[in-house]
Amino acid sequence: MKVLPFKIPKPRNEALVYQVDREEAFYDQLHQHGEIQISYIPQGEGTLIVGDSINEYKAHDILVIGGFVPHVFKSDTVASPRSEMHTLFFDLHSFGKDFFEIADLSLTKEFFKKSELGMRVLSNTQQIIGEFHKLASQNKVEQIATLLTIISLVTKSKTASLSSFVYKKSFSDDEGKRMNNVYKYAMEQYSEPISLEEISTVANMSRNAFCRYFKKRTNKTFFQFLIEIRIENACKLIVNKPELSISLVSEECGFNNIANFNRKFKELKGCSPTQYRTRF
DNA sequence: GTCTACCCAAGCGGACGGAA
DNA sequence: TTCCGTCCGCTTGGGTAGAC
Structure with a gap:
């Protein structure tokens, strides 16, 4: 194995x-x-x-x-x-x-x-x-x-x-380590602002090379991926912590701006954060 | 407090070239 | 052949203002 x-x-x-x-x-x-x-x-x-x-x-x-x-x-x-x-x-x-x-x-x-x-x-x-x-x-x-x-x-x-796209080629050891570093960084730092410069440094690549590299292996951009992590965590907070306002949830999940949070939430979940809370 | 519209800076990706 | 860097124009994410 x-x-x-x-x-x-x-x-x-x-x-x-x-x-x-x-x-x-x-x-x-x-x-x-x-x-x-x-x-x-x-x-x-x-x-x-x-x-x-x-x-x-x-x-x-x-x-x-x-x-x-x-x-x-x-x-x-x-x-x-x-x-x-x-x-x-x-x-x-x-x-x-x-x-x-x-x-x-x-x-x-x-x-x-x-x-x-x-x-x-x-x-x-x-x-x-x-x-x-x-x-x-x-x-x-x-x-x-x-x-x-x-x-x-x-x-x-x-x-x-569980996924919509899988990179058909097996990862090499170096690729596995690089993607692991990127995933780990995103999972641990999603609540903080992450710049392309920062994440490309984690991957030890230039900004553009990293964009291409990540897209090829996941079929989505790094920021699409990061936003999905943030929204998934927001969903947990919305359901499990009803005492938190929507604006606090957006802050906790790394959105500096509730307007952007609302837009991304609706794009991914098909409803506004408030509707989501009512539903669950 | 929440959501939408608009605008600008940051991010993305195509084209090309160099290195391995 | 594949991977990665650079350039550059287009797209998208994120901030501001304002309505509800």
């Missing part, structure tokens, strides 16, 4: 890896690996970046992240002091080159197609969670059978994409 910018050792003779992570926070570096990841999160919440998109994750989510899709979990340790994730890692060729090509498994094509952008499972979640609970006490053969059951359930479930 090659993961950037770090590597997780995986025994070469294991086709399927079942892993349980119990930490204060999930690993918070941007990374990608060849294996498809199906994860169940019993505990924890925070922000998940997959490809070009910023998503929220919370306890009881079931997420599928395709092979080589860059992603990073940013745990909210205030909202949830403990994080736990149960994950199955495997790839298309784990059980032989043509295993998923046989006619009896044709239904799984849809699963692999959707996994390319990542997905959140919206229905049949209790059944899938039930299958995850069996994994810990199972041997390898039983775990492979459970994996097929989970894939079948996910295929029949309603799902929502």
